[in-house]
Amino acid sequence: MMLKKMWDRWLGTGSWRTRDINDNLSRVLVAELDTIAQKERFERVGPAQACKEITAMLRVGRLLCGKILVTDMMILDGSYFMLLGPEGVMRELGASDGSFPLTVTGSQKSLALGLESRLGNTSTIWQTGKDLQESATARQKNVWDEWVEFENKGLIRYEQQIRKFELAVVPDLPDCLTNTGNTEILSTLNATKTRSDAFQAIEQSLLKGQDKELVSSWWNSRYLKGIALVAEADWLQFESTGPLDTPIRHDMGSLSLPQNLLQWANSATSATIAVAWDRTVQERRALRKKQRHREMKALCFAAMASTGGDSRSQVLGQSAFKLFVGLALVAIGLPFIHLNALIESLPWIAFAVLVVSTLPFRDIVLLAVNLVPDKQAQLLLFEVPKK
Numbered sequence: 001m002m003l004k005k006m007w008d009r010w011l012g013t014g015s016w017r018t019r020d021i022n023d024n025l026s027r028v029l030v031a032e033l034d035t036i037a038q039k040e041r042f043e044r045v046g047p048a049q050a051c052k053e054i055t056a057m058l059r060v061g062r063l064l065c066g067k068i069l070v071t072d073m074m075i076l077d078g079s080y081f082m083l084l085g086p087e088g089v090m091r092e093l094g095a096s097d098g099s100f101p102l103t104v105t106g107s108q109k110s111l112a113l114g115l116e117s118r119l120g121n122t123s124t125i126w127q128t129g130k131d132l133q134e135s136a137t138a139r140q141k142n143v144w145d146e147w148v149e150f151e152n153k154g155l156i157r158y159e160q161q162i163r164k165f166e167l168a169v170v171p172d173l174p175d176c177l178t179n180t181g182n183t184e185i186l187s188t189l190n191a192t193k194t195r196s197d198a199f200q201a202i203e204q205s206l207l208k209g210q211d212k213e214l215v216s217s218w219w220n221s222r223y224l225k226g227i228a229l230v231a232e233a234d235w236l237q238f239e240s241t242g243p244l245d246t247p248i249r250h251d252m253g254s255l256s257l258p259q260n261l262l263q264w265a266n267s268a269t270s271a272t273i274a275v276a277w278d279r280t281v282q283e284r285r286a287l288r289k290k291q292r293h294r295e296m297k298a299l300c301f302a303a304m305a306s307t308g309g310d311s312r313s314q315v316l317g318q319s320a321f322k323l324f325v326g327l328a329l330v331a332i333g334l335p336f337i338h339l340n341a342l343i344e345s346l347p348w349i350a351f352a353v354l355v356v357s358t359l360p361f362r363d364i365v366l367l368a369v370n371l372v373p374d375k376q377a378q379l380l381l382f383e384v385p386k387k
Contacts, residue, residue, distance in 0.1 A: 026288050027067035027103055028379070029228040031237040032057050036220065038079040039127040047083060054080045055092045056266035059273050060257070061236050062093060062101045063265070063303055064296075064379060066284060067157075069233045072106035072114040075147055077127050085143050086150045094274030100150070103157045105231055111151040111158055115144055123196045161230060165193055168225035174218050176211040189219050198223070228380075235380040238262060255293060257377040258300045276306035291381045 031037065032054065041050045061068045075081040081089060090100055106114040118124045119132065126132045132140065150156045167190070177186045185205040192198045198219050202212055228235045238257075265273070283299035 026065050026234070026284075027069045027231075028061045028065035028234040028236045029069045029224065029231070030057055030061045031221075031224060031235070032239065033068075033070055033074050033078065033080075034220065034224055035073055035077045035079075035127040038074075038081075042079040047079075051080060051083065051092075052266055056262050057236075057238055058089070058093055058101075059265040059268070060238075060261055062095075063273075063276065063280065064236070064257075064284070064287065064299065065234050066101070067103050068101050069103050069105060069228070069231055071227060072104055072108075072111055073118065075102075075104065076111075076115055076118065076144060077132075079128060081147070082128055082140065082143050085146050086156070087146070091270060094270040094272075094277065100155050103159060104151065105159045105161055105227070107161050109160050111156075112148045115148065121196075123200070125196050125199060159231070161227075163230045165230050166226055167193070167219075167222040168229055170218070170222055170225065172218070174211070174214045176207060177215060177218075181206065185215075189215070192219075195220065195223055236378075238377045255291070255296050255379045255381065257379060258297065261300050261304075262377065264304050272306065276303040279303075279306045288381075296379075 032041070038050075038054065041053065044050075045053070058068060070078075070081075084092065086100075089102070090096070093101060095101055104111055108114040108117055119136075124132075128140065129135065129137075136144075147156075151158050176182060182205070185201065185207065188201050189198055192201060199216060202215055202219070205212070207215060225235060227233075268276070280299055280302045283295065283302045287295040287299050
């Protein structure tokens with residue numbers, strides 16, 4: 001019995017559960033979906049490439065956590081979501097009407113009321129255009145209507161932010177804010193809860209050009225992570241600029257993503273993504289319950305091998321068994337080593353034929369690649385408090 005448990009643990013199978021977590025709360029906020037980040041990516045690499053990159057990030061987010069949490073402004077003012085619209089996003093993710101993986105959160109009771117509130121607030125900073133209260137194009141209004149209609153029909157889940165919002169605590173304070181002359185702006189930013197007010201305060205401060213950009217990024221990171229914490233969502237960041245391996249709260253743990261996962265999601269077709277999603281339900285639940293690197297690797301392997309083949313544990317087990325059989329053949333042949341050279345080599349030839357003909361080399365390569373962690377991409381898992 002003990003041997004079986006050790007075997008199951010080595011393969012990543014069995015029932016080594018450490019906690020029970022409500023799967024319905026498994027959703028993730030992706031840092032790169034921030035409206036500012038979307039705009040910068042579109043300007044840096046162009047709309048076509050930006051859409052491919054953001055789509056890949058969304059696919060990975062859905063694969064790991066099931067649902068993707070977005071704020072109302074991420075879709076109403078995000079370059080990616082405004083360009084594709086709900087139908088386009090659903091198509092790229094390989095989703096259907098009954099399984100749209102987005103959950104929208106906002107301060108108002110509905111997405112429509114959120115849009116109305118933003119348009120009625122002259123201090124709102126828009127990324128997809130200036131003064132959209134007065135100059136929104138017909139196309140922008142049409143896309144807004146499409147998103148609102150999806151929410152009205154129940155195709156997108158909407159959640160009003162009802163918990164008190166607090167900025168997240170991040171470890172790396174910009175050097176410029178440690179100067180005695182900038183204590184006032186630091187105090188102001190620590191007490192500011194809206195992005196428009198924070199950016200306005202930074203702009204009017206005594207900070208200089210590059211320092212303003214650094215402080216804006218620092219505050220924006222606290223803001224987005226605060227949204228994730230309030231919504232009890234995981235946090236996923238692909239292009240890390242800070243020590244994400246330092247949890248922002250004691251009940252969150254950090255996991256590195258395999259280096260080639262984003263590349264796979266970028267090159268895969270929508271149909272492949274849909275199949276990968278359907279075939280990784282168990283692995284996704286295991287990652288949620290155990291929150292370990294072993295489960296992360298198993299999930300990513302299952303997704304990338306989703307067009308056919310066995311699970312990670314099965315590949316490991318079958319490969320070990322076949323190697324054992326091959327070595328057994330060699331061992332059987334060793335007592336007859338005194339025979340002529342041809343007979344002496346037969347066990348080794350049999351072993352080589354067995355390895356070449358039966359080992360799943362494609363899957364073994366995937367296993368090896370999954371061992372290489374991405375130095376930037378990190379997933380912070382939120383643990384639902386025990387009742």
